[in-house]
Amino acid sequence: MACPPPMRPPLPICKPMSPANFSPASVWTGDNLHIMRGMNSRCVDLIYLDPPFNSNRTYEAPIGSKATGAAFKDMWTLSDVDVYEHGELADHAPPVYAVIEAARHAHGKGMMSYLISMAVRLLEMRRVLKDTGSILLHCDDTAGHYLKLLMDAVFGRRNCRGTIIWKRHYGNNAAKGFGRIADWLLYYTLGDNYVWNQVYSEMKETNAKGFKHQRQRFQTC
Numbered sequence: 001m002a003c004p005p006p007m008r009p010p011l012p013i014c015k016p017m018s019p020a021n022f023s024p025a026s027v028w029t030g031d032n033l034h035i036m037r038g039m040n041s042r043c044v045d046l047i048y049l050d051p052p053f054n055s056n057r058t059y060e061a062p063i064g065s066k067a068t069g070a071a072f073k074d075m076w077t078l079s080d081v082d083v084y085e086h087g088e089l090a091d092h093a094p095p096v097y098a099v100i101e102a103a104r105h106a107h108g109k110g111m112m113s114y115l116i117s118m119a120v121r122l123l124e125m126r127r128v129l130k131d132t133g134s135i136l137l138h139c140d141d142t143a144g145h146y147l148k149l150l151m152d153a154v155f156g157r158r159n160c161r162g163t164i165i166w167k168r169h170y171g172n173n174a175a176k177g178f179g180r181i182a183d184w185l186l187y188y189t190l191g192d193n194y195v196w197n198q199v200y201s202e203m204k205e206t207n208a209k210g211f212k213h214q215r216q217r218f219q220t221c
């Protein structure tokens, strides 16, 4: 499916459910905001996003790899922010904008700029998710606490179903202090009627001893 041209519609509002206007397993390249704006409302089951973390770094693909030449800048200033989007958030999404304003006071304009960019995309994700849908946002403690507030403002705090902590590695190479070795997945749904497929894992040998049959040696995660 071709990437729709960039548009500047008003912030998304609740729209009726409609069938997906794209094929399963489609892959798009380009800014996800423009791609999502071409998608029908309430047609997506699950969103997992691994966005920039506001790490204040620039990333480049290793020379010699298939992605050589690809890079992305994870540094944010007000010049990266669309003034129109800034104004739209202030006018039409006051709770979201209040979080962004708080981040500006507590952290600075860089965090504010990053959160504006995230907010317009998260609102679009809320629009495309089905009522039964879920969203998992991958982040770390650079911006994670601000993103938690933003997710509460966009999806509602009661729809927070938990935080998965992902231990990235074991070693702590920090010269001083605790190592920053964990990422987070903030898990939200659109409402109480969300789809949940139970996840099972095999029990540790010590806990599994009492169970005779192999099939009993699984526990819910």
Ligand SMILES: C[S@@+](CC[C@H](N)C(=O)[O-])C[C@H]1O[C@@H](n2cnc3c(N)ncnc32)[C@H](O)[C@@H]1O
Pocket: 030, 031, 032, 033, 050, 051, 052, 053, 071, 072
């Ligand atoms: C933290 S990295 C995730 C990398 C990827 N998950 C992986 O494991 O290789 C963030 C990615 O988001 C991409 N990105 C940044 N802004 C974007 C946007 N507006 N639309 C789509 N992708 C974007 C960057 O190019 C980068 O590849």
